Amino acid sequence: MSVFFIRRPIVAMVIAILTVLGGLIAMLGLPVAQFPDIVPPLIQISTSYPGADALTIEQSVATPIEQQMNGVDRMLYIQSTNANDGSMNQVVTFDVGTDADVNNVLVNNRFSQAQPFLPDAVKTFGVTIKKSLAFPLMVVSLYSPDGRYDPTFLANYALININDALLRVRGVGDIRNLGSSDYALRVWLKPELLARYQLTVADVQNAVRQQNVVNPAGQLGGEPSPRSQQITYTIRAAGRLVEPEEFGAIIVRANPDGSILHVRDVARVELGTLNYQQYGTFNGRPAAVVAAFQSPGSNSLEVANNIRATMEDLARRFPPASARSSRPWSRPCCSSCWSCSSSCRAGAPR
16 A cells, blocks of 8 residues: 555645645644633522521431532532521532532432431422532522512512522523512411411411312213213312402311310411512612522623623513613622622622
8 A cells, every 4th residue: 555655745745735734724623622621510500498597407408419419420529508598509510620510410310319318398389400600600680669668579670580580591500589589379377366266377378289180070971971971161160269358268167066166266468478588779779689609600691691692682571760871780790799789799698
């Protein structure tokens, strides 16, 4: 073969030129990174234990999960943050260069082993496992310039109309509302009345849980049916309760004398918020603080620009009296300028 190319140098040069051109063409399609990945992949586990303090969450939620997460393939360390508002955030850090998707699967597998040891309230609330960095990339403050909307409305507006749009931005790993919480129906029990009627908190909880359910009612005229039956009707029964008055009408106990004890007889039912431990402000005004977390491996500058463009688009559909000309959302900031930007400090939860 070598003798063939020696006697025919033109063929050898043509093949060499084609090889170089093929390499140049292939090089254009190769991914080129200017800076290597220096941030290790992170997997976040977050949940909430309503009514529990930080020590209780550590003992009953964080510790069982940590015991099962210990020893995951190529894991560096685990960090848990427990708060007195009932929230728990656990960050599992993996070695640089590992695949974040594979790490996410490994964490989910280990969490399934710890799930039987968690309290029932945590299982009911749910546990979220996502691949995102531990610190926010940008913070957006949503406020009402004329004070028409309260923080609860702003937080729920962000939850319904903003969070989903920001989650669809490429490179966004997680979106959290750091200020006010979303709407929740609050049942404020009266201890003196519970003692008078010989009731416990569990009795009221069981009554609400059993009567606030979706009951499928079936069909009328469904198969098998007589030949004369030509129409089938689907029955729609009342679903979950919505108004506070409906929750107040839940029957807690039926007495032998025919009297009925309702929830409103032993408690005050109102529409409130899920969490009263945090609130957000922007320049002294109530605001809903939305934090965007970057997913591992994404370009932070590109993600920040896409978030700004998405917010500009969403601002066109804000409710009335939002002062669109004065930008109803504050200037986002990066995680490295918490102390250098007044908008960042004003938008942070307190």
